[in-house]
Amino acid sequence: MPILFERMENEIESLKAAYRNVAIVGSPPDIGKQREIFIQRVLKNMLPSTVEICSGVLFDAEDKRSNQQDIIIYRRDMPKLSFGEGPQFLFVEGALATIEVKSKIDEQEFNRAMDNIKSVKSLKIYRKMGMSWGPAPKEIKCYVFSYDSVELDTFKTYLDRYIKKVESTYWFDFITILDKFNIYKNDGSVFQKHGESNFVIDTASKWTILGFFIHLVANISGFSLFQIDWSKYHVPPDKR
Numbered sequence: 001m002p003i004l005f006e007r008m009e010n011e012i013e014s015l016k017a018a019y020r021n022v023a024i025v026g027s028p029p030d031i032g033k034q035r036e037i038f039i040q041r042v043l044k045n046m047l048p049s050t051v052e053i054c055s056g057v058l059f060d061a062e063d064k065r066s067n068q069q070d071i072i073i074y075r076r077d078m079p080k081l082s083f084g085e086g087p088q089f090l091f092v093e094g095a096l097a098t099i100e101v102k103s104k105i106d107e108q109e110f111n112r113a114m115d116n117i118k119s120v121k122s123l124k125i126y127r128k129m130g131m132s133w134g135p136a137p138k139e140i141k142c143y144v145f146s147y148d149s150v151e152l153d154t155f156k157t158y159l160d161r162y163i164k165k166v167e168s169t170y171w172f173d174f175i176t177i178l179d180k181f182n183i184y185k186n187d188g189s190v191f192q193k194h195g196e197s198n199f200v201i202d203t204a205s206k207w208t209i210l211g212f213f214i215h216l217v218a219n220i221s222g223f224s225l226f227q228i229d230w231s232k233y234h235v236p237p238d239k240r
Contacts, residue, residue, distance in 0.1 A: 008210035056088030061232035
């Protein structure tokens with residue numbers, strides 16, 4: 001078996017074991033501990049050194065703000081705003097991806113995650129071409145990782161309602177349900193486009209983390225040289 005496939009298959013087993021161990025302590029499992037396990041095992045050990053793992057609130061040059069984000073994959077060369085012990089505020093141009101971490105996705109948690117994603121996708125990004133390749137990324141990729149969920153048929157009903165009521169501009173990019181399935185936007189940006197459906201549902205359960213990892217890395221690699229149009233942040237409130 002190729003080393004990448006073997007490593008990611010082992011990660012599924014490790015995460016499942018960690019989830020069960022946390023669940024023993026209390027009910028429902030402590031999501032903070034699960035988030036930290038996910039960060040340590042899947043993100044810190046595997047992501048490139050050009051990014052760091054943060055949490056906090058994203059804001060743009062018009063002072064629009066996202067909801068609190070569980071995980072933000074952020075450029076290391078970008079500044080941050082901290083206010084003592086309060087939440088960390090991060091420039092939207094420095095964010096490459098966000099990840100919501102869930103214990104189990106039911107309808108309430110699905111809607112909550114989608115609201116958080118919409119709050120990110122609604123922000124305005126002022127990036128411009130620097131000394132790099134390809135166009136500057138125009139959006140932040142938004143992911144959801146969950147240790148468990150309702151059955152796939154029920155999940156599909158959430159997805160159907162979501163597609164009908166939410167504009168495509170605000171759609172999520174990738175959802176992983178550990179050891180069950182992945183759902184990702186059918187835009188051909190990373191994986192081959194499949195027909196005309198809006199989303200692809202991949203039920204190859206043993207490769208869920210591999211799909212998540214490849215999609216994430218493909219979207220956060222190679223952007224560190226893009227410039228920011230900082231002049232947009234120098235407009236006084238009364239001139240906006």
